[in-house]
Amino acid sequence: MKPNFVQKVTNWGNFPIVEKEMKSDDSVSKIKQFVRDNNEVIARGNGRCYGDASLGEHIFSTKRLNKFISFDRLNGIIECESGVLLSEVLEVTVPQGYFLYVTPGTKFVSVGGAIASDVHGKNHHAEGCFSEYVTEFKLLNENSEVITCSREENTDKFWATIGGMGLTGIILSAKFKLKNIESAYIRQESIKAENLDEVFKLFDESEDWTYNVAWIDCFQKGKNLGRSILMRGEHALKAELPSNLQKKSLKLKEKFKPTVPFYFPGFVLNALTIKIFNFLYYNKQTKKQLNNFIDYETFFYPLDVINDWNKIYGKSGFIQYQMVIPKENGKEGMRQILDAIAKSGNGSFLAVLKLFGKDNPLAYNSFPKEGYTLALDFKVNKGLKKLVEQLDTIVENFGGRIYLTKDSMSKSSLTNYLQNVDSSKFVSLQHKRILSGGN
Amino acid sequence: MIVLGSNSEVAQAFVEECLAQGEKFPTIYLLSSNPETTEKFAGHLQVKFLQNSEIIPLDLMKEIDYKALENINSDLLFCASGYLGLGTEEGLYDDENTTQIIDVNYAKLVPVLNFFAKKMESKRSGTMIVLSSVAGERGRQSNFIYGSAKAGLTAYLSGLRNYLFDKKVHVLTVKPGFMETKMTEGLPLNPALTATPKKAAAGIYKAYKNKKDVAYVLPIWAIIMMIIRNIPEFIFKKLKL
Numbered sequence: 001m002k003p004n005f006v007q008k009v010t011n012w013g014n015f016p017i018v019e020k021e022m023k024s025d026d027s028v029s030k031i032k033q034f035v036r037d038n039n040e041v042i043a044r045g046n047g048r049c050y051g052d053a054s055l056g057e058h059i060f061s062t063k064r065l066n067k068f069i070s071f072d073r074l075n076g077i078i079e080c081e082s083g084v085l086l087s088e089v090l091e092v093t094v095p096q097g098y099f100l101y102v103t104p105g106t107k108f109v110s111v112g113g114a115i116a117s118d119v120h121g122k123n124h125h126a127e128g129c130f131s132e133y134v135t136e137f138k139l140l141n142e143n144s145e146v147i148t149c150s151r152e153e154n155t156d157k158f159w160a161t162i163g164g165m166g167l168t169g170i171i172l173s174a175k176f177k178l179k180n181i182e183s184a185y186i187r188q189e190s191i192k193a194e195n196l197d198e199v200f201k202l203f204d205e206s207e208d209w210t211y212n213v214a215w216i217d218c219f220q221k222g223k224n225l226g227r228s229i230l231m232r233g234e235h236a237l238k239a240e241l242p243s244n245l246q247k248k249s250l251k252l253k254e255k256f257k258p259t260v261p262f263y264f265p266g267f268v269l270n271a272l273t274i275k276i277f278n279f280l281y282y283n284k285q286t287k288k289q290l291n292n293f294i295d296y297e298t299f300f301y302p303l304d305v306i307n308d309w310n311k312i313y314g315k316s317g318f319i320q321y322q323m324v325i326p327k328e329n330g331k332e333g334m335r336q337i338l339d340a341i342a343k344s345g346n347g348s349f350l351a352v353l354k355l356f357g358k359d360n361p362l363a364y365n366s367f368p369k370e371g372y373t374l375a376l377d378f379k380v381n382k383g384l385k386k387l388v389e390q391l392d393t394i395v396e397n398f399g400g401r402i403y404l405t406k407d408s409m410s411k412s413s414l415t416n417y418l419q420n421v422d423s424s425k426f427v428s429l430q431h432k433r434i435l436s437g438g439n
Numbered sequence: 440m441i442v443l444g445s446n447s448e449v450a451q452a453f454v455e456e457c458l459a460q461g462e463k464f465p466t467i468y469l470l471s472s473n474p475e476t477t478e479k480f481a482g483h484l485q486v487k488f489l490q491n492s493e494i495i496p497l498d499l500m501k502e503i504d505y506k507a508l509e510n511i512n513s514d515l516l517f518c519a520s521g522y523l524g525l526g527t528e529e530g531l532y533d534d535e536n537t538t539q540i541i542d543v544n545y546a547k548l549v550p551v552l553n554f555f556a557k558k559m560e561s562k563r564s565g566t567m568i569v570l571s572s573v574a575g576e577r578g579r580q581s582n583f584i585y586g587s588a589k590a591g592l593t594a595y596l597s598g599l600r601n602y603l604f605d606k607k608v609h610v611l612t613v614k615p616g617f618m619e620t621k622m623t624e625g626l627p628l629n630p631a632l633t634a635t636p637k638k639a640a641a642g643i644y645k646a647y648k649n650k651k652d653v654a655y656v657l658p659i660w661a662i663i664m665m666i667i668r669n670i671p672e673f674i675f676k677k678l679k680l
Contacts, residue, residue: 004625004626004627023624023625024624025621026479027476067480067482068482068486068487069482070482070486071486080486091487092486092487
């Protein structure tokens with residue numbers, strides 16, 4: 001049997017599915033060889049981006065770059081290879097009293113992916129993006145050389161790679177800072193908001209909280225448009241925890257994780273079932289406000305508790321649509337977007353609203369800009385393209401942009417914002433699609 | 440723990456599985472033909488589990504320096520040393536290939552295993568976990584030099600288990616089927632018959648704790664091999680396996 005590296009590859013949204021070459025190795029000389037031998041190379045971590053960003057003609061999977069390199073336990077600086085997942089970082093660091101400064105809504109992304117996407121979390125307004133805490137990384141560039149990039153060394157490449165979607169090379173390893181925590185728990189307040197005005201007001205009032213996020217029921221119309229639950233949180237101090245949690249404040253109990261066994265048939269997720277889900281979710285909390293302590297996994301990664309949840313969307317897959325609209329127009333933009341979705345009947349199972357703070361001008365390829373950001377899941381179906389076009393127009397009118405990590409069908413005028421990444425060597429299917437103006 | 444073939448993905452996954460399960464080892468001895476590569480793994484164990492390890496060069500294709508192994512002692516040995524070499528079509532009449540396959544999988548490996556077996560025998564405790572192969576259960580035209588060396592290893596392990604039984608040393612023979620490793624990357628393996636190193640390691644750990652004698656990594660392989668073993672030779676010789 002001769003090896004044939006061409007295989008079906010798809011990312012978390014199961015859309016699109018392509019047949020391309022994919023290889024993995026942990027030896028730098030072999031990776032260099034792969035880059036020398038091929039044009040149109042793209043690195044892929046754990047495939048947790050949603051669209052076609054990490055797909056390309058020749059995919060290098062970093063799954064074998066999975067080793068930790070060092071951990072300065074005194075200063076909270078960790079170094080690992082780029083294929084290490086954030087979940088693995090947390091496994092090592094949480095019991096030692098350290099947490100990631102910035103984490104996205106799943107812990108199953110690779111460190112390399114977190115840099116290439118410059119991921120953000122519920123604390124963007126307070127603590128910025130992942131890159132703020134990256135001190136250096138090693139990049140295999142288009143000449144097949146390994147270079148160290150930091151704020152002092154190879155600065156151009158450092159900032160171009162951050163949020164650069166893998167188009168500057170293959171990140172081999174990275175060093176980043178962690179934050180001190182006293183416990184693995186979050187002091188949380190969840191507050192119900194009856195409509196968009198109320199949730200915007202809550203966001204303004206919660207500015208001093210480190211973590212803020214709102215879940216929106218996007219089936220509501222009229223005066224209920226934007227009905228939502230805002231959740232705000234802080235890392236709990238050991239002393240404020242209830243006594244039963246204090247004893248092992250940095251250790252979480254192992255939880256049972258169900259797995260979605262197969263792709264759900266197409267009819268399972270439809271307007272009615274999503275409506276029911278949203279109704280139950282909103283009404284699960286009976287009080288206006290609920291204050292409690294929850295473990296970090298439940299707070300940051302509610303969906304990670306179900307393995308393979310992407311299969312719920314069926315074989316046709318789904319897209320995630322995440323946009324940001326600058327603050328001055330944010331409220332009106334959100335209103336129009338939610339209105340368009342409610343009218344289309346294409347409900348989203350999950351709609352998450354956040355308020356971004358100021359961006360770091362040095363990280364010019366990063367997605368976040370000061371303003372409101374909304375992330376929505378949509379099952380791929382015939383009407384979806386039209387809805388995306390509608391939403392794109394609204395986002396464009398308000399001067400917003402789309403998150404490349406989740407994009408697979410948005411307008412190139414909203415996604416063509418990367419600078420200093422053009423390379424003949426590193427190209428993704430997404431980049432080609434965007435440059436050709438196609439969608 | 441003593442690890443032979445420390446750069447094998449299954450060996451590394453097994454070490455991690457043991458540590459994740461809370462096993463404690465004063466030192467893990469990482470024996471490897473490529474110590475430079477092993478260093479990365481040693482560093483990883485230090486960061487992830489605060490686990491000390493020592494790297495000892497051991498190349499089964501060269502002269503073995505038993506002096507360097509003298510001070511190594513542990514109650515647990517895991518051996519993933521192995522060499523696939525070229526299959527029949529490309530490599531049958533290539534003497535160097537044939538010799539290397541036999542050396543690494545059997546001829547030079549057995550004395551090293553014996554060396555550690557003797558230490559365990561004298562202490563009257565220990566477990567030896569050795570990866571053999573389903574290829575050793577019946578010679579097939581596609582890679583029977585490899586298969587025959589593994590058959591020899593399997594027979595050796597079965598005898599060793601028998602010999603060490605009343606000396607309180609346990610021998611576990613593992614017969615992995617397909618595994619998703621660098622060795623098999625790019626081959627069209629059936630996912631239902633293929634284990635990831637992590638899954639294989641979890642299965643091997645369970646077999647070790649349950650004091651199993653022989654374990655397949657995925658149970659389905661026990662059935663497949665039972666069928667393959669029982670095909671009459673006059674039919675088997677006509678098959679293209």
